[in-house]
Amino acid sequence: xxxxxxxxxxxxxxxxxxxxxxxxxxxxxxxxxxxxxxxxxxxxxxxxxxxxxxxxxxxxxxxxxxxxxxxxxxxxxxxxxxxxxxxxxxxxxxxxxxxxxxxxxxxxxxxxxxxxxxxxxxxxxxxxxxxxxxxxxxxxxxxxxxxxxxxxxxxxxxxxxxxxxxxxxxxxxxxxxxxxxxxxxxxxxxxxxxxxxxxxxxxxxxxxxxxxxxxxxxxxxxxxxxxxxxxxxxxxxxxxxxxxxxxxxxxxxxxxxxxxxxxxxxxxxxxxxxxxxxxxxxxxxxxxxxxxxxxxxxxxxxxxxxxxxxxxxxxxxxxxxxxxxxxxxxxxxxxxxxxxxxxxxxxxxxxxxxxxxxxxxxxxxxxxxxxxxxxxxxxxxxxxxxxxxxxxxxxxxxxxx
Numbered sequence: 001x002x003x004x005x006x007x008x009x010x011x012x013x014x015x016x017x018x019x020x021x022x023x024x025x026x027x028x029x030x031x032x033x034x035x036x037x038x039x040x041x042x043x044x045x046x047x048x049x050x051x052x053x054x055x056x057x058x059x060x061x062x063x064x065x066x067x068x069x070x071x072x073x074x075x076x077x078x079x080x081x082x083x084x085x086x087x088x089x090x091x092x093x094x095x096x097x098x099x100x101x102x103x104x105x106x107x108x109x110x111x112x113x114x115x116x117x118x119x120x121x122x123x124x125x126x127x128x129x130x131x132x133x134x135x136x137x138x139x140x141x142x143x144x145x146x147x148x149x150x151x152x153x154x155x156x157x158x159x160x161x162x163x164x165x166x167x168x169x170x171x172x173x174x175x176x177x178x179x180x181x182x183x184x185x186x187x188x189x190x191x192x193x194x195x196x197x198x199x200x201x202x203x204x205x206x207x208x209x210x211x212x213x214x215x216x217x218x219x220x221x222x223x224x225x226x227x228x229x230x231x232x233x234x235x236x237x238x239x240x241x242x243x244x245x246x247x248x249x250x251x252x253x254x255x256x257x258x259x260x261x262x263x264x265x266x267x268x269x270x271x272x273x274x275x276x277x278x279x280x281x282x283x284x285x286x287x288x289x290x291x292x293x294x295x296x297x298x299x300x301x302x303x304x305x306x307x308x309x310x311x312x313x314x315x316x317x318x319x320x321x322x323x324x325x326x327x328x329x330x331x332x333x334x335x336x337x338x339x340x341x342x343x344x345x346x347x348x349x350x351x352x353x354x355x356x357x358x359x360x361x362x363x364x365x366x367x368x369x370x371x372x373x374x375x376x377x378x379x380x381x382x383x384x385x386x387x388x389x390x391x392x393x394x395x396x397x398x399x400x401x
Contacts, residue, residue, distance in 0.1 A: 107354055147359065
């Protein structure tokens, strides 16, 4: 285990991925996992929180009431300078639970399943437009980004015509190299835009989620600012993570043609749903690890974590823990991988996971069958990966068929 007595030996975090293995966790994380379950790492501000390396220990920490997700806590291990709370995901219960319940019903499994025909039409229309146009095409721009953007816009009641505006500001917010000033300006623009949209819904409500938040404002259960913050969170999370997952998982399958063939050619719907879970396990879209801070002393894997100390939980290495997933570096779409923690664990697990699963399932079931000759239109080594983002993926994915 890395010594905590010698500051010079504490590794920097986050760690770089190996250029030749862009789908895998950073090799430095693998080394730390092999050395032990808990070690110190150094963040951008010089703080040295604990890094939890193993699957079982991460699940235990994420359900422990002695740890906090409160991003305003003075020793919370922030991702970047100026990094601020995004609505309820940066809060603890009971306020976290109260706000989450306001939108939870929209993302319930049955409600989301009722959206399947609409999502299928969005996917089909995007493929129709893509195959009717010139080749090669950037799959990110033509398909991976528009599909979840259209879905979340329809759900929230945000005009898709404004997608360039909210996508560009979202990219600024999730880029690790953005300055605090740039991030604050982008956040302010999104808040102004969505705040005005919430205000318009107060006077002319529709059948969308922002209108339902407006009802909460009228009932005195939510402030206008609170509704705006929630809208910003849902809009960003609703398109960025899924868009990057669509592109990155497609690239992964193109690099593993045996696995692509299983997904494309099987008539068993369980194969596609299994592929969704395995790709969520195998890949890692949210970079930088989940962050927590200890509210009181407690133990993790036999090591004492004191009150006020930060914890970093990188799910990429937890989902490659051989104790939880045998032969973890091999992608196998027939694997039973539903117990991964790509969506987190405990009370803060991703609210939108039913919708993300549905979108990915429809995409995997449709894209590869309708475009069976899909292949890269450039050398793999020339594909630009998002090593500089809090959300991982590819900037471009040139394909043809």
